[in-house]
Amino acid sequence: MEIRLFQLLVPGVALLFIAAVAVRYLKGKINLSEFLLSLIFWMGLGVFAIFPDNISVFVAKLFGIKDNVNAVLFLSIGVIVYLLFKLYAEIKENRRKLTLLTRKIALKDAEELDEL
Amino acid sequence: MPGPLTKDDIYVCLPAYNEATVLPEVIASLKEHGFRKICVIDDGSTDGTSKVARSLGITTIAHQINRGAGAAVQTGIEVARLKRWPALVFMDADGQHLPEDIHALLGKMTETNSDLIVGSRFLSDLEQMPASRRLFNAIGNLMTNIFCKQRYTDSQSGLRLLNQRAINELQLEIDGFGFCSEMLIKAEKAGLKISETPTHVRYTDYSRSKGQDLQMGFSTAFNFLFNVLFK
CATH class of the missing domain: 1.10.287 (Helix Hairpins)
Known part of the structure; x- marks a missing residue:
């Protein structure tokens, strides 16, 4: 080889x-x-x-895709979509934390200003 | 067991973002109708909304940065929980809701013994609603009703009355407009009784310029689905 x-x-x-x-x-x-x-x-x-060739041929056969290059492309798109999903979930989690922090500061400020 | 709620038990919460120009009128109208317990949640406004509210002697909680309508509503719920308010009404601060409709919400709560009352625009003067809003609301209703046991005619209404049980149970996580649907889904899951009652809206050029446009609508729908499906 x-x-x-x-x-x-x-x-x-x-x-x-x-x-x-x-x-x-x-x-x-x-x-x-x-x-x-x-x-x-x-x-x-x-x-x-x-083992690029063996694996791409195996994946192509597994999913019934004719060409092993197409199999690699599909697999790559799948990985990218998964990574995007993870990224979006992480951004959401950071946004949630930012909102909690904003709320905490707002309530603290209100207490200091005798609003509550 | 506490007796039925009265007008004096009600605290009105106005989540507001850049509403300094209309806020004095909205607050005056609420006071005229006898609602004096008012709280403004300023969601990071840049036009001095907090200053205006405080100058009118209104309890004001101010987010330092804009986090969205849902985040402001949840802050209102947390204030109510902290202060043990017996009932909380959420009303849009742009002046589209009519203070007299709060009586209808209260009446419905007493009549049905519900924990959460939603003011439905679709049970009353539908012809006033602009066509684009009607479309957004129809999509919102469709998506909400898929995930709910009950069928709602106006799942996106901002006029809502919560009793203390609802105040204690609800914990919203969606920052944007998706909170309207999230509140109904979570209320159902918590075993709260939910009812709708007809309410009216006053669409002005100003209130038409607020709210969701097409892009925000898509973003709301996507965020809502992501939250529901991948939570």
Whole structure:
């Protein structure tokens, strides 16, 4: 099997990210589900870089897609949609926290002004 | 067990965003109709809404930044909970609601022993409502009724009366206009009794310029669905 440069680079980068995520988990900065999700994502990317043809053909067969390039495209769109969903959920959570903070300050101000 | 609510038990809460020009008129009208317990929730206005409200001697809670109608309503609910107010009416601060309709809400609450009364514009003078508003409301009703056990004729109405049980139970999370539907869904889940009563609206050029446009409507619908489906 001919080894191409990206087949070394991508798994290497994935390993670095896995190590960083593991450190974040051990320091208690992320929870177990976040750790496992990141681990699966980076391991998946690393394995895919090592066996791109075998995996894309497997995915194409699994979902009944004729061309393995199309399978890679569909899979990528799926991953992007998932990441967008995660991003939106995170923005929502930050907005919620901002509202709680705004409310807390408003109630505190009102109390100080003898409004309550 | 406390007796039926009276007019004197009612606190009127006006969630307001840049309403300094109409607020004095709305407050004067409320006072004329005997509602003197008024609270303004200024949602980060930049036109001096808080200043105007305070100069009129009204209790004013001011968000430092704009967080949306739902966030202002939830702040009103939390103030009511904190102060143990027996009943709370939410009314739009743009002057579209009529203070005399609060009597209709109170009457309906006493008659049906409900915890939450929604003033329905669709049970009264529908012809006054602009066509675009009618469309937004129809979509809002459709989406709300999918997730509710009861059928509501005006799920997006801002005129609502809550008794103490509703005040204690409701915890809204949607900051924007989606709170109207969220309140009904959460009230049903909490086992609160909800009724509607006919109320009237006065559409002016000013009140028409407020509220939701098409883009906000889509954003409200998307946020509402996201909250309901992925909570």
